[in-house]
Amino acid sequence: xxxxxxxxxxxxxxxxxxxxxxxxxxxxxxxxxxxxxxxxxxxxxxxxxxxxxxxxxxxxxxxxxxxxxxxxxxxxxxxxxxxxxxxxxxxxxxxxxxxxxxxxxxxxxxxxxxxxxxxxxxxxxxxxxxxxxxxxxxxxxxxxxxxxxxxxxxxxxxxxxxxxxxxxxxxxxxxxxxxxxxxxxxxxxxxxxxxxxxxxxxxxxxxxxxxxxxxxxxxxxxxxxxxxxxxxxxxxxxxxxxxxxxxxxxxx
Numbered sequence: 001x002x003x004x005x006x007x008x009x010x011x012x013x014x015x016x017x018x019x020x021x022x023x024x025x026x027x028x029x030x031x032x033x034x035x036x037x038x039x040x041x042x043x044x045x046x047x048x049x050x051x052x053x054x055x056x057x058x059x060x061x062x063x064x065x066x067x068x069x070x071x072x073x074x075x076x077x078x079x080x081x082x083x084x085x086x087x088x089x090x091x092x093x094x095x096x097x098x099x100x101x102x103x104x105x106x107x108x109x110x111x112x113x114x115x116x117x118x119x120x121x122x123x124x125x126x127x128x129x130x131x132x133x134x135x136x137x138x139x140x141x142x143x144x145x146x147x148x149x150x151x152x153x154x155x156x157x158x159x160x161x162x163x164x165x166x167x168x169x170x171x172x173x174x175x176x177x178x179x180x181x182x183x184x185x186x187x188x189x190x191x192x193x194x195x196x197x198x199x200x201x202x203x204x205x206x207x208x209x210x211x212x213x214x215x216x217x218x219x220x221x222x223x224x225x226x227x228x229x230x231x232x233x234x235x236x237x238x239x240x241x242x243x244x245x246x247x248x249x250x251x252x
Contacts, residue, residue: 039084046077075100091132098129123154141186148179 050073057066078100082093102125108118127150134143155172158165 039080043077043080043084046073046080050074050077071104089136091136094132095129098125098132101125102129139186141182145179145182145186148175148182152176152179 050070053066053073054070057063057070060066075097078096079093082088082096102122105118105120105122105125108115109122130146131143134146152172152175155168156176159168159172
């Protein structure tokens with residue numbers, strides 16, 4: 001009996017210790033980042049509410065409108081959560097909102113492929129959703145190139161899917177050409193760098209070729225003697241390699 005009471009007290013102490021540490025850490029974070037804890041609580045409240053609505057829908061499948069409410073509650077929970085994270089920029093939240101708007105249309109198309117019209121708003125929201133992220137860490141030329149390529153992509157897809165729709169090449173080709181112009185303008189600084197690299201390569205290659213041409217194979221095979229009796233002989237008196245044989249007859 002005494003051991004059970006001791007174990008219960010020990011378990012209670014552990015629980016209270018963990019709770020105090022968690023609460024103290026939460027309040028400390030809230031002091032450093034004001035509104036963080038309240039944002040988490042609101043986010044959790046909307047997330048739980050959305051799950052509750054979805055659970056009710058699973059028991060009443062005919063009430064499809066409940067899915068809209070459940071999805072909306074989860075999106076709001078995500079927006080609140082992203083806005084309370086200190087190291088995330090507003091571009092992330094803006095992109096999340098665009099993606100959240102386009103996802104239901106993509107779901108409609110994936111559930112019924114005959115509803116191809118849903119791809120239009122889904123693609124539009126997805127392409128627009130990338131703009132805040134790209135604009136936060138890319139130069140303006142690359143963002144402009146992305147916009148033009150994003151506009152050209154649907155027309156090119158229409159042509160590739162059915163080659164009889166040749167008219168789609170006109171707007172698609174024009175927008176792709178404009179996007180390529182912006183892309184080239186964004187990487188224009190690479191042209192002089194490439195010219196310098198090619199110039200250095202040509203100079204190094206020319207210097208290596210000149211140094212190789214100044215040394216002949218004969219000079220490598222027969223070095224000129226610099227001292228001794230052989231150095232006193234004229235160069236014309238040198239015997240060619242292999243002309244003198246071996247043996248007693250050649251020593252006379």
